[in-house]
Amino acid sequence: MSKSETLSSANESGILSAARKSENLIDLREGFFRVCALAFAGIFVYRGVSHLIEDPTRLNIALLAISEVLTFTWLMLSRRPVTRDWNPLTVIVTMIASFGAGFITLEPGAAIIPVYVAAPLQILAVSFVIWGKASLGRSFALLPGNRGVMTGGAYRLVRHPIYSGYLAGHILFLLSAFSFYNLAVYAVITYLQLYRILREEALLAALPEYRDYMSRVRYRLFYGIA
Secondary structure (H helix, E strand, C coil): CCHHHHHHHHHHHHHHHHHHHHHHHHHHHHHHHHHHHHHHHHHHHHHHHHHHHHCCCCHHHHHHHHHHHHHHHHHHHCCCCCEECCCHHHHHHHHHHHHHHHHCCCCCCECCCCHHHHHHHHHHHHHHHHHHHHHHHHHCCCCCEECCCCCCHHHHCCCCHHHHHHHHHHHHHHHHCECHHHHHHHHHHHHHHHHHHHHHHHHHCCCHHHHHHHHHCCCCCCCCCC
16 A cells, blocks of 8 residues: 555545544434423423322313423434534524423413313324324424425424424413413513524524425415415
8 A cells, every 4th residue: 555545545544534433422412401491391291290289170280291301201212313503502492492481380370261262272282293293204403404394294284283282281280370470481482492493493504405495385383374
């Protein structure tokens, strides 16, 4: 082997080694993110079950817990996206928006609408979330990323069906157990979710097929509204 071939082989080896280190770092970050999500889900379920034991009639809590746990179940089963937005601000926003529901109070509060009205509507909201996640399959993730362009299932109606399902569920829980504290928490979560939506669309808009999808599906969250 000539000297130039030896140098070329060494350079290629160095590049491959750097690529492996980068992949390992990404895997470590991804693993840490998922462990945090799992811990949060466990705490949230514990809180929800504790309240349900005290008052089994509070179906709105059970549905809220199911809705939140679904997020982290799908996250554990998801595959790594092709690209992901690891911008520090985006990571912080995503963590607060995703885990912020853990800061709401599960006390009864004021029932602007009764639980027997809110609960069936919450079931529809959770069902829409499940439909959206089933449409994504294992491409679900918390951080904005390129998981491919999804256009089937719930994505034929709105561009972000999972976000819309969660937003509807949060509103219904808030109306059935209203407090100004919960209103403030959900206001922050909703604002940050909108930031995530815009970041995700900015990332995917680099793809011609996503720009075409945006022109065909005009509404982000609620068909005919926004």
